[in-house]
Amino acid sequence: MENSYSPYSGFQVGAAVLTKEGSIFKGTNIENAAYSPTICAERVAIAKAVSEGHKEFAAIAVTAKNSEGEEVMASPCGVCRQVMSEFCQDDFQIFLEEKGEIKEYSLAQILPLRFVKEVL
Ligand SMILES: O=c1ccn([C@H]2C[C@H](O)[C@@H](CO)O2)c(=O)[nH]1
Numbered sequence: 001m002e003n004s005y006s007p008y009s010g011f012q013v014g015a016a017v018l019t020k021e022g023s024i025f026k027g028t029n030i031e032n033a034a035y036s037p038t039i040c041a042e043r044v045a046i047a048k049a050v051s052e053g054h055k056e057f058a059a060i061a062v063t064a065k066n067s068e069g070e071e072v073m074a075s076p077c078g079v080c081r082q083v084m085s086e087f088c089q090d091d092f093q094i095f096l097e098e099k100g101e102i103k104e105y106s107l108a109q110i111l112p113l114r115f116v117k118e119v120l
């Protein structure tokens, strides 16, 4: 989160994804003047892991601060949920921090009726 590049929203996000083997990959949100190339912390963390050969994940934790520097909850956007869906099972755990309290969700809960395709 400290390395967040978010000059446009001021919303700093940090994500840490845990692989099934037990390694952790961290990511932050990286914004862009053209806005749409912005990439969320969750996808950066997952992309870093996949780039290093890890494709099986157990959990992700997400934390955020708004432009006022207050700790706020960041719930994964739809694009990130779909990227999680590519690599993770229904029981993939999502830990979100809300007002100092950590809440646990599953991928099936936050992305019901997800589109899955068999990889040939
Ligand atoms: O779960 C979330 C929600 C938002 N953002 C980023 C995208 C953008 O840079 C900023 C404001 O939406 O926060 C994330 O990285 N993860």
Ligand SMILES: [Zn+2]
Pocket (backbone or CB within 6 Å): 040, 041, 042, 043, 076, 077, 078, 079, 080, 081
């Ligand atoms: Zn996202």
